[in-house]
Amino acid sequence: MKTKTHQVIALLWAVSTSISFASTSKAASTPDDAVVAYNRKDYATVFKIFTDMANQGDAFAQTFIGWMYDNGEGVPENDAEAVKWFRKAADQGHVRAQVFLATRYASGNGVQKDLVESAKWFTRAAELGDVNAQVSLAAMYDKGEGLTADLVQAYKWVSIAANRGAGKAKTLRDALVKKMSPAQIEEAERLVVGWKPTS
Numbered sequence: 001m002k003t004k005t006h007q008v009i010a011l012l013w014a015v016s017t018s019i020s021f022a023s024t025s026k027a028a029s030t031p032d033d034a035v036v037a038y039n040r041k042d043y044a045t046v047f048k049i050f051t052d053m054a055n056q057g058d059a060f061a062q063t064f065i066g067w068m069y070d071n072g073e074g075v076p077e078n079d080a081e082a083v084k085w086f087r088k089a090a091d092q093g094h095v096r097a098q099v100f101l102a103t104r105y106a107s108g109n110g111v112q113k114d115l116v117e118s119a120k121w122f123t124r125a126a127e128l129g130d131v132n133a134q135v136s137l138a139a140m141y142d143k144g145e146g147l148t149a150d151l152v153q154a155y156k157w158v159s160i161a162a163n164r165g166a167g168k169a170k171t172l173r174d175a176l177v178k179k180m181s182p183a184q185i186e187e188a189e190r191l192v193v194g195w196k197p198t199s
Contacts, residue, residue, distance in 0.1 A: 043074025054085065062089035063097040070100070079110030090121060098125035099133050106136075106146075115146030126157055129197035134161035135169050142176060151180050155188035160195055 029049040037045035047068055053061035066085030069078045083104050089097030102121035105114045119140050125133030138158035141150045155176050162169035177185065 043068065047074035054088070057092070059089040059092040059094035059097065062086075062092075063094050063100070066097065066100060079104075083110040090124075093124075093128070095125050095128045095130045095133075098122075098128070099130055099136075102133065102136065115140070117146075119146030126160075127198045129164075131161040131164050131166040131169070134158070134164075135166055135172065138169070138172060138176075142172070151176060152184050152188045152191070155180060155185065156191040156195070159188065159192045163192070 029045075029052070031049070031053075034046045034049040037043075037049070047065070050061040050064045050068075054065050062085045066082045066089065068074050069082035069085065071077065075081075083101065086097045086101040086104065090101045098121045102118045102125065104110050105118035105121065107113065111117075119137065122133045122137040122140065126137045134157045138154045138156075138161065140146050141154035141157065143149065155173065158169045158173045158176065162173055180188070
């Protein structure tokens, strides 16, 4: 079983603070019930609660079901099922699902490796403000993986991530500066100043 404790904590925190769960029945399970069940390691209950929500179109629940398939918690580990659920949530604009899906396409884990598709999903997540997606997208622009190499775009994305606290972004930005002309850096800085996350 894969260990991704920091991701599950972030997912559980998001669900425990969620106010978007729509329930028409007082007896229906809630996201809080799923958190309690997860803490008890009652993954079957977690899976049931989130599957009910996911089948109603809840993007967070779809992401969590994908994560459970990814890690084999409550269900057998299944890369294809993980990708299926990540894609459902990503198509609805769920940023975490977009990052998970982009990572899958970059590695070929559960899908055929496709760097163009990976870059597409990293771009969507980066535009929504995800710093991990911004760093990954910058690296792809730097190496010309999945899109045309572009040092200005690479610098833009890595600088945005660095400005938002992504420590590893500063190292990549320093490496990029050594390859860029002053005019390229100036152009990239203009793009950084003008960037705002999409909603």
